[in-house]
Amino acid sequence: MEEIIYKPIGKIRTRFGKPEGIPIQPPGAEGITGKIELMPEYKKGLEDLEGFSHLILLYHCHLAGECSLLNKPFMEDKEHGIFAIRAPSRSNSIGLSVVRLEKIEGNILYLKDVDIVDGTPLLDIKLYVPQFDSREEVKIGWLEKI
């Protein structure tokens, strides 16, 4: 199948200069601040975003190593299929984090609950809408035992 080409829309700025020591997922990063430096040409796309408390960030895990189809997650010592874990080294290394939006000043978005390494290229900002994105009665396979 054909390759798909994306262009970063900005950079994510955080206190984490390297992947080691980054909290595991946003709940582990509660209160940790970060920001998005959106490229100025996309600023108009932020219109009416400020009333939303949570955003889904999609970003390119630029420091992720080569993908292995079986891998060990952070929380366990057993290998699982890459689609059954959330590790950043993936077939396509797209990261996803639900973060809190604190405020927007110009092309800068101030965030909380950020579990992302500094300098990460941002691909998309989506509204987090519970009706669309939240589910109940969820089974979480091997993670139930952790």
Add this chain to the structure above:
Amino acid sequence: MEEIIYKPIGKIRTRFGKPEGIPIQPPGAEGITGKIELMPEYKKGLEDLEGFSHLILLYHCHLAGECSLLNKPFMEDKEHGIFAIRAPSRSNSIGLSVVRLEKIEGNILYLKDVDIVDGTPLLDIKLYVPQFDSREEVKIGWLEKI
């Protein structure tokens, strides 16, 4: 910033041959079946996935038109910034849907609650884990008035 190149890992198969008439977001598509035809070379990456009831699919909205930074969502006649709506025509047209996983047979994943057009190139499959992905006390800006 540098371009980022991804390679589809499979295709999403649904009853929706064109974008018109597709339900708005998975909750509007409750019970609607679809499947993923994962490229056989990624099959090993499915190991231990079957115990999970919900998946986050990231896909390339290949039929999305050119991106305008202001756009009208399906539910309203007023324009908003592209990052304040969930329309498929985006700066990087990555779609995100939380779907139900029914079963896996070889490299085919059978799904429910599918709001995606047939033939869509799949970029990533992630576990949906409420602890990572679900939030409470969420404000949804202009959507509150809809």
